[in-house]
Amino acid sequence: MMDTDMLAPDPHTIGSHGLEDLPTPCLLLDEALLRRNVFTMKQHLAALGVGFRPHLKTAKCLEVARIAMTQPSGPAMVSTLREAEFFAEGGVRDMIYGVGIAPAKLDRVGAIRKRFGADLAVVLDSAEQADAVADWVKAHGDALPVLIEVDADGHRSGVAPNDAATLTAIGRRLIGGGADLRGVLLHAGASYGLSDPEAIAAAAEAERAAAVGAATLLRQAGLPCPVVSIGSTPTARFAKDLSGVTELRAGVFMIGDLFQAGVGSCAIDDIALSVLATVIGQQRAKGWIIVDAGWMAMSRDRGTARQAVDQGYGVVCDLAGKPYPDLIVADANQEHGIVAVRPGSQAALPELPIGAKLRILPNHACATGAQHDRYHVLDASGGVTAVWPRINGW
Amino acid sequence: MMDTDMLAPDPHTIGSHGLEDLPTPCLLLDEALLRRNVFTMKQHLAALGVGFRPHLKTAKCLEVARIAMTQPSGPAMVSTLREAEFFAEGGVRDMIYGVGIAPAKLDRVGAIRKRFGADLAVVLDSAEQADAVADWVKAHGDALPVLIEVDADGHRSGVAPNDAATLTAIGRRLIGGGADLRGVLLHAGASYGLSDPEAIAAAAEAERAAAVGAATLLRQAGLPCPVVSIGSTPTARFAKDLSGVTELRAGVFMIGDLFQAGVGSCAIDDIALSVLATVIGQQRAKGWIIVDAGWMAMSRDRGTARQAVDQGYGVVCDLAGKPYPDLIVADANQEHGIVAVRPGSQAALPELPIGAKLRILPNHACATGAQHDRYHVLDASGGVTAVWPRINGW
Numbered sequence: 001m002m003d004t005d006m007l008a009p010d011p012h013t014i015g016s017h018g019l020e021d022l023p024t025p026c027l028l029l030d031e032a033l034l035r036r037n038v039f040t041m042k043q044h045l046a047a048l049g050v051g052f053r054p055h056l057k058t059a060k061c062l063e064v065a066r067i068a069m070t071q072p073s074g075p076a077m078v079s080t081l082r083e084a085e086f087f088a089e090g091g092v093r094d095m096i097y098g099v100g101i102a103p104a105k106l107d108r109v110g111a112i113r114k115r116f117g118a119d120l121a122v123v124l125d126s127a128e129q130a131d132a133v134a135d136w137v138k139a140h141g142d143a144l145p146v147l148i149e150v151d152a153d154g155h156r157s158g159v160a161p162n163d164a165a166t167l168t169a170i171g172r173r174l175i176g177g178g179a180d181l182r183g184v185l186l187h188a189g190a191s192y193g194l195s196d197p198e199a200i201a202a203a204a205e206a207e208r209a210a211a212v213g214a215a216t217l218l219r220q221a222g223l224p225c226p227v228v229s230i231g232s233t234p235t236a237r238f239a240k241d242l243s244g245v246t247e248l249r250a251g252v253f254m255i256g257d258l259f260q261a262g263v264g265s266c267a268i269d270d271i272a273l274s275v276l277a278t279v280i281g282q283q284r285a286k287g288w289i290i291v292d293a294g295w296m297a298m299s300r301d302r303g304t305a306r307q308a309v310d311q312g313y314g315v316v317c318d319l320a321g322k323p324y325p326d327l328i329v330a331d332a333n334q335e336h337g338i339v340a341v342r343p344g345s346q347a348a349l350p351e352l353p354i355g356a357k358l359r360i361l362p363n364h365a366c367a368t369g370a371q372h373d374r375y376h377v378l379d380a381s382g383g384v385t386a387v388w389p390r391i392n393g394w
Numbered sequence: 395m396m397d398t399d400m401l402a403p404d405p406h407t408i409g410s411h412g413l414e415d416l417p418t419p420c421l422l423l424d425e426a427l428l429r430r431n432v433f434t435m436k437q438h439l440a441a442l443g444v445g446f447r448p449h450l451k452t453a454k455c456l457e458v459a460r461i462a463m464t465q466p467s468g469p470a471m472v473s474t475l476r477e478a479e480f481f482a483e484g485g486v487r488d489m490i491y492g493v494g495i496a497p498a499k500l501d502r503v504g505a506i507r508k509r510f511g512a513d514l515a516v517v518l519d520s521a522e523q524a525d526a527v528a529d530w531v532k533a534h535g536d537a538l539p540v541l542i543e544v545d546a547d548g549h550r551s552g553v554a555p556n557d558a559a560t561l562t563a564i565g566r567r568l569i570g571g572g573a574d575l576r577g578v579l580l581h582a583g584a585s586y587g588l589s590d591p592e593a594i595a596a597a598a599e600a601e602r603a604a605a606v607g608a609a610t611l612l613r614q615a616g617l618p619c620p621v622v623s624i625g626s627t628p629t630a631r632f633a634k635d636l637s638g639v640t641e642l643r644a645g646v647f648m649i650g651d652l653f654q655a656g657v658g659s660c661a662i663d664d665i666a667l668s669v670l671a672t673v674i675g676q677q678r679a680k681g682w683i684i685v686d687a688g689w690m691a692m693s694r695d696r697g698t699a700r701q702a703v704d705q706g707y708g709v710v711c712d713l714a715g716k717p718y719p720d721l722i723v724a725d726a727n728q729e730h731g732i733v734a735v736r737p738g739s740q741a742a743l744p745e746l747p748i749g750a751k752l753r754i755l756p757n758h759a760c761a762t763g764a765q766h767d768r769y770h771v772l773d774a775s776g777g778v779t780a781v782w783p784r785i786n787g788w
Contacts, residue, residue, distance in 0.1 A: 024496070025788060057728060079690075079729045099686060099729045100674035102418070103749050125675055128748045156730055157675045157684050189727065280494035281519055281551045290551050292493060296473075297788075300694035300761050333583065334451060334760055335473045335493045336550055354522045355497050366728055367694050370765070373787055393767055394419060394691075 019319050019384060020357060022376055024278040025297035027368070028359060029064075029255075029375035029388070030321065033272035037254050038068050041236065050242045053077050053096070053229065055251025058366045061375060062090040063388040068254050077249045080394050081108050088116040096121045096185070096229070098249075100149060100157055103132035110142055121145035123185050125159050130170045134177020145180040147227060150214040152207045153190040161186075161210035164217045171223040183227030183246070184214045191234040195264055195308065204235035204242075212244035237265045255365040258315060262307035273368065274317065274359040276376070277337060279352050287349055288330075289339040293360055295332040299367035313337060314360035320382060321359055324350050329360055413713050413778060414751060416770055418672040419691035421762070422753060423458075423649075423769035423782070424715065427666035431648050432462050435630065444636045447471050447490070447623065449645025452760045455769060456484040457782040462648050471643045474788045475502050482510040490515045490579070490623070492643075494543060494551055497526035504536055515539035517579050519553050524564045528571020539574040541621060544608040546601045547584040555580075555604035558611045565617040577621030577640070578608045585628040589657055589702065598629035606638035631659045649759040652709060656701035667762065668711065668753040670770070671731060673746050681743055682724075683733040687754055689726040693761035707731060708754040714776060715753055718744050723754055 019028070038054075045052045054068040057079035065087060069076055074094030078084045084095055093116065097109065101122040113120050124130060124146060137144050148170050151158030159166045174181045188207035194200045207230045218225040230242075231249030242248065255273045256266040275297050281290030295313060304311040313329035316339055326345035331338040337360070341347045352358070362368035370392055377386040413422070432448075439446050448462040451473035459481060463470055468488030472478045478489055487510065491503065495516040507514050518524060518540060531538050542564050545552030553560045561578075568575045582601035588594050601624045612619040624636075625643030636642065649667045650660040669691050675684030689707060698705040707723035710733055720739035725732040731754070735741045746752070756762035764786055771780040 023499075023502075023788065100684060102672040102674050102686060104672065105417075108417075126748060132748070154680070156727060156732065157677065278496040278498065280496050283551065286548070290494060292496060295695075295761070296764060300696070300758075301689075302694070302696075333550060338550065354520060354526070364694075367689070370690060371786075392765075394417065 019276055019382065022276055022384065024276050024357065025293040026276050027372040027375050028274045028276050028378055030272045030378045032380045033256075033270060034064065034254055035067060037256060037266070037270055037272065041250065041253055042070075045236070045248055048239060048242045050245050051075070051247035053231075053247045053249045054254065055079070055098070055231070055249050056083055056087060058251040058255055058369060059390065060369065060392065061388050061390040062087065064254070065090070065092065075247065077251070081105060081112070082391060082394050084112050084118075084120055086391050088112055088118045088120070093117065094119050096123065096147060098123055098185070100124055101129055101133070103129070103136070106133065106136040106144070109144070110136070110140055113142060113144075119145065121147055121182055123147045123149045124170070125149040125157055127166070127169050127173055130173035130177075133179050134173055137178045143178055143180045145182045146174050147182050147185040147229060148214070150184045150186045150210060152186040152188040152210050152230070153203065155189040156187070158186065159214070161214040162217070164221070167214055167217050168221040168223065171218050171221065175223065181224050183225040183229065184211055184218070185227075185229040186211045187249075188230065188232045188235045191232050192259075192263060194234060195262060197238050197264055200234045200238040200264070201240055204239035207232075207235050208239070208242055208245055215244070233260060234263050234265045252365050255369075257365040257368070258311045258361055258363050259303035259307070262304055262309060268315065268323065268361065271361050273365050274321065274361050275314070275368065277358050277360055279354055279356040279358070282354070284349075287340050289349065289352055291329070291337040291339055291358060292335060293329070293337045294335045296334050297371055298329065298332060298337065298360065298362055299364065299371050301362070301364040301367035303363045311363060314362050317359040317361060319357055319359060323361070413670060413776065416670055416778065418670050418751065419687040420670050421766040421769050422668045422670050422772055424666045424772045426774045427650075427664060428458065428648055429461060431650060431660070431664055431666065435644065435647055436464075439630070439642055442633060442636045444639050445469070445641035447625075447641045447643045448648065449473070449492070449625070449643050450477055450481060452645040452649055452763060453784065454763065454786065455782050455784040456481065458648070459484070459486065469641065471645070475499060475506070476785060476788050478506050478514055480785050482506055482512045482514070487511065488513045490517065490541060492517055492579070494518055495523055495527070497523070497530070500527065500530040500538070503538070504530070504534055507536060507538075513539065515541055515576055517541045517543045518564070519543040519551055521560070521563050521567055524567035524571075527573050528567055531572045537572055537574045539576045540568050541576050541579040541623060542608070542612075544578045544580045544604060546580040546582040546604050546624070547597065549583040550581070552580065553608070555608040556611070558615070561608060561611050562615040562617065565612055565615065569617065575618050577619045577623065578605055578612065579621075579623040580605045581643075582624070582626045582629045585626050586653075586657060588628060591632050591658055594628045594632040594658070595634055598633035599635070601629050602633070602636055602639055609638070627654055628657050628659045646759050649763075651759040651762070652705045652755055652757050653697035653701070656698055656703060662709065662717065662755065665755050667759050668715065668755050669708070669762065671752050671754055673748055673750040673752070676748070678743075681734050683743065683746055685723070685731040685733055685752060686729060687723070687731045688729045690728050691765055692723065692726060692731065692754065692756055693758065693765050695756070695758040695761035697757045705757060708756050711753040711755060713751055713753060717755070
């Protein structure tokens with residue numbers, strides 16, 4: 001790559017200092033909140049007696065993964081093979097690649113397994129994919145571990161949980177081909193559309209029941225199903241009983257965001273991620289402050305637009321992370337954020353001169369994180385103590 | 395960085411071959427369409443007798459920049475100082491950084507100017523910023539070039555075009571401090587909300603008139619204003635007369651996207667950018683095909699949702715780039731795209747087996763491009779002939 005870093009302040013060399021010195025826009029991660037969110041989830045899951053496989057697709061960062069995982073070797077969940085490679089390099093050995101496998105990706109999966117001795121499993125939901133895996137296993141002599149994706153709630157992929165014929169057909173083709181049938185995997189993605197704790201608890205119970213039901217069908221057919229894996233941040237948060245489930249997966253819970261706050265999976269003051277921005281303009285007659293964090297820094301995610309409280313492109317906070325009353329990023333261009341008081345509010349626009357710095361809480365931690373290549377890590381006093389790299393891409 | 399590339403197919407070493415061999419999801423750029431879009435715009439602007447300063451924020455790629463610019467040294471427009479550094483490394487010398495300058499960024503601007511001998515100008519719209527620039531110029535002895543941002547249509551930043559007092563106050567502070575007052579700069583961003591060619595032509599005339607009006611006020615006050623810079627892709631496309639304007643800026647026009655097609659700035663078959671995806675699942679009972687391009691590959695941009703035709707997360711095409719009838723990415727999760735026939739259409743869901751490849755046209759080229767770090771470049775026969783890196787970040 002070209003040597004352009006010498007022109008920009010090099011954030012990898014920073015010591016503990018203030019937010020005022022960071023170039024904007026940039027991504028901030030509050031380590032104490034991250035650790036608190038992880039601790040709370042681990043306590044909850046321990047009380048429910050279920051294993052924990054954190055999803056690393058939100059953070060995409062080895063330092064965060066090490067805080068979230070129960071061991072440095074895992075277990076963990078990944079959403080791309082780039083993540084699998086990156087975390088394998090970092091010592092993670094027990095991973096599931098959670099996106100339905102394309103046959104052309106099997107060689108890359110096999111290379112990661114071989115190079116790192118990693119237990120990297122794949123998921124699938126069709127006999128066609130099972131046949132492709134069986135062919136690959138026969139050709140390579142590597143008993144690839146596989147989970148059958150089961151549809152918890154009709155929101156995306158998976159075999160219907162009561163479709164014994166398809167479940168057993170897939171299982172038999174895998175076993176017949178020499179693959180390692182690990183079990184079933186579900187994701188109650190429809191829970192993202194809920195906001196009532198009892199409704200989310202019911203979704204968690206439906207997810208559990210579907211998982212256990214599908215596992216029972218496999219076992220009744222004489223097929224192995226050691227793993228029963230479920231999870232989403234909302235159902236993880238509100239599950240009351242996980243009998244029959246062996247492991248739970250969740251990812252965004254560890255960082256939190258305004259969308260999850262709208263669902264009720266976290267509070268706004270649990271959100272560990274924010275974008276640091278600088279005031280670059282005033283349009284007082286319109287009630288606007290212009291900042292240098294537009295949608296490129298915040299992402300185009302507007303998930304809260306369909307919730308009870310629309311948070312625009314984010315909630316505006318002071319440097320200590322305290323929200324200004326009713327102040328949001330009301331609109332955004334690529335590199336411009338338009339900060340304004342929420343429609344209908346009587347709150348006053350704060351006096352923020354050119355050059356003042358702000359922190360903005362995001363709609364969606366996964367999407368906002370992906371716009372950046374590093375976290376500036378804050379300690380309990382608000383000082384910046386470290387830079388943690390994060391990855392993107394496939 | 396860690397050595398993980400050895401596991402993935404290395405796309406930098408590919409020769410001319412087919413799309414079938416590329417790992418998915420990935421970004422495709424049709425070079426012939428790119429060149430046609432640039433040629434058409436240059437012809438149009440030459441006929442109007444105006445200079446051309448392509449905006450590089452969409453492509454963020456040196457190879458694309460060299461096709462778009464009139465000379466390898468520029469002129470060009472950038473949206474981040476990271477872009478300014480990257481393109482200066484690549485030989486671009488005449489640039490405007492188009493986001494209102496924060497005083498803390500002046501040292502980095504100065505470093506780019508000094509290291510590369512680059513004519514990098516900044517924009518501002520307040521006396522406070524002018525004072526900060528004047529102080530910086532006095533301290534560093536570098537007569538920084540500055541354009542005053544003027545508000546074309548109330549959509550974002552800028553001084554009102556008839557606000558002689560503010561325009562001249564800014565100009566005098568700059569000149570008094572030893573800065574190089576270059577002129578005025580406008581962006582008719584509200585044109586993005588239009589779709590009627592006559593209405594866009596009227597917006598272009600309003601942008602022109604505001605620019606010339608502000609320039610006249612500066613000149614009447616005895617201040618220099620050699621540059622009168624305007625531009626947006628829609629107004630560039632439909633402008634009929636640019637008398638008094640010295641240069642026009644536009645960026646997304648060179649690549650095109652579904653949003654610009656909805657505005658009328660391009661046709662769908664002008665769109666040079668697409669995302670290559672693989673079929674990874676079937677939900678035939680629901681009328682869905684699942685692909686491995688979710689919102690991470692497409693971006694969260696849903697710009698067409700507020701246009702006459704909502705294109706979902708993108709229009710689905712075959713490998714030759716021809717759209718399937720009414721087939722769109724109807725919904726998306728992070729790494730899953732849900733392909734379905736447009737609501738209300740009687741078109742049939744095509745038969746696309748597991749492993750089949752598709753191309754998806756994006757809502758917004760700037761946002762989709764930013765999710766990727768490289769373009770796979772297609773030649774006229776649809777072969778992949780090159781990989782062009784692109785940058786992100788600040």
